[in-house]
Amino acid sequence: MTQTITRLNSSDSDFQAQLKKLLAFEESSDHEVHQRVLDIIANVRKNGDQAVLEYTNQFDQCSLSKASELEFSQEQLKSAWDNLPKDKADALQTAANRVRAYAEKQKMESWQYTEADGTVLGQKITPLDRAGLYVPGGKAAYPSSVLMNAIPAKVAGVRELIMVVPTPKGITNSLVLAAAHLAGVDRAFAIGGAQAVAALAYGTETIPAVEKIVGPGNIYVATAKKLVFGQVGIDMIAGPSEILIICDGKTNPDWIAMDLFSQAEHDEDAQAILLSDDADFLDAVALSIDKLLPEMERADIIKASLSGRGALIKVESLEHAAEVSNSIAPEHLELSVEDPEALCEQIRNAGAIFMGRYTAEALGDYCAGPNHVLPTSGTARFSSPLGVYDFQKRSSLIFCSAEGANTLGKTASILARGESLTAHARSAEYRLK
Known part of the structure; x- marks a missing residue:
């Protein structure tokens, strides 16, 4: 039987200890990275555009001479959209329409009521004035993240949305720029890293300061977001991608194996776990993993992820699977069972819940409608997906x-x-x- 992925059994006496060990993940707290980011933030605060320009030329191997060269024009964004192949344009438009339709349902409304003596109490909802969207660049280009971050902000009524995206060696990604045009990004800059976060947090002569910074990035970006929190709001500090699948043994094992792969292929630290009360099904999925893995372009990454942090777990029942899932609080949870609605009633902690055998997690990543920016590392116990409400503020009214x-x-x-x-x-x- 495969050694690609760990096998656990919830009836083992040391199961909780094994599960805790499997879930343990702490991104290395690199003091050198921390200090470097502090220095970058201080330099950007002091020297503004000049510091951002120098870091961009240094880290992204560019040769820009003035800060105005950092900004994309609206014509560039529109041109990227106009020149997209029809199939890509149609796919982006479909995804954008669905994300917007879902976001419209999330808008919070102001309300008030009058007490018997005439006193009025209420709540006033206002959007943020300006938000910053960080988009990874270079080889890792995510137009879907542009839509997921920008559209809820626009639906919330954010007055101005500022996007930053690194362009290593001056290479731009047309899909990202097209998505920015489609989502209504107001200004976009070719900068990345901690310097981009610092610029958004404190502002420079060219780049306006924002009230909140959202979007994923590497350890420098994540560290910078931590350090500027308080000066600005942030969405979350995202850990490695996660998927947890609960299956009753009646779904095609190839489907389940590929669903596990869909998150494992992100990086070696991603986590993919399957819970089932059917031991034979777990064996079948293990065989599917071995069969399908060689076909995958990112086979080495998937194998490292599955062997390092993945697991096939035998549980006593689907009810027990729900208990285990609640203790894990996964980012993505698939309920690949006969009656997902009944099982969903038992789920308390999950970022996004994908219900039924036909609902692949990948649909949520791109075009289902709900946001794909989700709480990771167990934080679904107390936090929620990114949404319109993250770009709105509540003020109390007392009259x-x-x-x-x-x-x-x-x-x-x-x-x-x-x-x-x-x-x-x-x-x-x-x-x-």
Whole structure:
């Protein structure tokens, strides 16, 4: 039987310890990277465009002489869209339409209500003024990420969306630029790395400061986002990609093996796990893995991911599978079972839930509609997918009538004096009848 992927059994006495070891992942805390990023941020804050230009020329092997050369024109973005082959343009348009339709359902609305004494309480929803979108560049080009990050921001009503994307050796990706045009990106700059994050956070002479930075990147980008948090908001610090599949043994094992591959191919640290109450099915999937792996372009990466962090796990029942899944809190969860709606009722922690045998996780990555920016590393226990709500703010509304000020003022006065905050108390007392 295959040695490509770990086999576990939930009935083993040390299963929890084995599972904990399997899930353990801590990105190396490289003090040198941390210090380098701190230095880059400080330089960009002090020297603005000049620092960004120097880092871009150094890291991306460019030879730009002035900051204005860093910006893509709207004509460039439109030209990229206009010159796309029809099949790619149609696919991007379909994905964009579906992402936008889903995002429209997420918009939070302002509300208020009036109490008996005329006091009005409520909530006011406003969009962020400006958001920054980081898009990986070079060999790793993700037009789907442009759509997933930009469209919810636009639906939320963000006034200005600023995109940054590195262009190593000056090479641009037409799909990324076309997606930016399609999604309504207002300004786009050919910069990347920690310097791009710093520029978005603090602003330069050319690059405007934003209120929130979203989008994936390498360790330098992730570290920079951590360090500028507080100056700006960020979406999340994403870990390696994850998929967890619960299957009742009645789905084609080749389908399941390929679904596992779909996340394992991201990188060697990605995690792909299958839970089933059917031991024979786990054997069948193991055989499918061995059969299909040699066909894959990224076979070495998939094999490293599956052998290092993947697992086929025998569980006692589908109910128990749900319990194990909740403890893992996966980024992507496939419920490849006869009655996924019933099983879904037992799921509490997951970034995105793919229901039924025909719902491949890959559909969610590109065009189903819900966002593919999802919580990883167990953070689905307390966080949610990126959405329109990440680009909207809530403000509380309090509008007291004279009668309301009299009633509430008495209560506030008592509580304030109990905390020895006399000015608070007197402020409320001035308005008493």
